[in-house]
Amino acid sequence: MLKLDVTADVAKATEHLSELAQQHVPNAASKALTRTAFDARDAVRDGLPERFNLRRPWISQGIGVTPAKPRTLMAEVWSRDRFMALQESGGTKTGKLAIPVGPMAQTAQTRVIPKSQWPGRLLAKKNVFYRAGAVFERRDEKRILALYLLRRQQKVEPRFGMADTVRSVALREYQRQMERALREELTKG
Numbered sequence: 115m116l117k118l119d120v121t122a123d124v125a126k127a128t129e130h131l132s133e134l135a136q137q138h139v140p141n142a143a144s145k146a147l148t149r150t151a152f153d154a155r156d157a158v159r160d161g162l163p164e165r166f167n168l169r170r171p172w173i174s175q176g177i178g179v180t181p182a183k184p185r186t187l188m189a190e191v192w193s194r195d196r197f198m199a200l201q202e203s204g205g206t207k208t209g210k211l212a213i214p215v216g217p218m219a220q221t222a223q224t225r226v227i228p229k230s231q232w233p234g235r236l237l238a239k240k241n242v243f244y245r246a247g248a249v250f251e252r253r254d255e256k257r258i259l260a261l262y263l264l265r266r267q268q269k270v271e272p273r274f275g276m277a278d279t280v281r282s283v284a285l286r287e288y289q290r291q292m293e294r295a296l297r298e299e300l301t302k303g
Contacts, residue, residue, distance in 0.1 A: 138299040140184035145295035146288060147182035151189035153291075154283040155179050158191065158276050165273050166201075169226045173198075177276075191280050204272035212249070212262045233262045 159174045168174065173195060182189040193199075200207060212233045214222040221227055229235060233249045236242045241252045242261070249262040 134300070138296070140187065142292065142295035142299040143187050144182040144184045144189075145298070146292040147187060147189040148179070149291045149295070150284055150288045151179045151181070151191050151280075153287050154191050154280040157283045158279050161275065161279055165275065167223060169224075191276070193276065198274055198276075200270050201274040202272060202276055204270055207268045207270050208266060212264055213268070215248075215260050215263050217259070218261050233264065236261060 155177050158177050162168060162174050162177075166173070176194040176198075178192055178194060180190040180192065213219075214227065218227065218231070221231075236249060236251070237244060239251075243250055243252070244264075247264050248260055249264065251259045251261050253259055
């Protein structure tokens with residue numbers, strides 16, 4: 115009969131594992147948070163065309179990420195455009211707001227209205243005038259066409275959904291990204 119007597123220094127093993135955790139876990143966590151934030155950013159960008167008429171790419175390019183660092187362990191997904199905050203939460207937009215009507219509304223649906231067609235520039239023309247909160251164009255002696263309706267306030271419905279998208283991606287992806295980053299950290303160290 116064979117008898118084995120194995121002794122182990124558990125304290126040294128625990129100390130070694132503790133050192134490994136102090137060195138590698140914060141790095142892995144910051145990598146996982148950053149990767150998850152980039153995944154969330156991509157999901158937000160992909161969802162924009164479903165919620166908005168994007169006529170220019172700069173709105174989706176304005177969705178960015180601040181990477182996590184091992185000391186802070188916090189990544190952020192943000193939009194550089196201040197007006198998108200109102201699209202996220204909803205509320206009332208104030209100021210002189212020109213709402214295109216008639217043919218201008220059809221143009222605004224599919225493309226950007228050029229500055230030469232903005233209310234201020236149009237009002238400089240001889241046949242364009244302002245009455246009762248609207249900008250009109252006199253086409254001939256009998257035809258007058260409404261171009262813009264001017265409002266001081268407009269209600270904005272929440273439709274961006276960035277917080278919900280980021281939250282769902284983070285809940286779905288973080289664990290997988292953490293396991294991947296921890297494997298990478300332990301194999302390199």
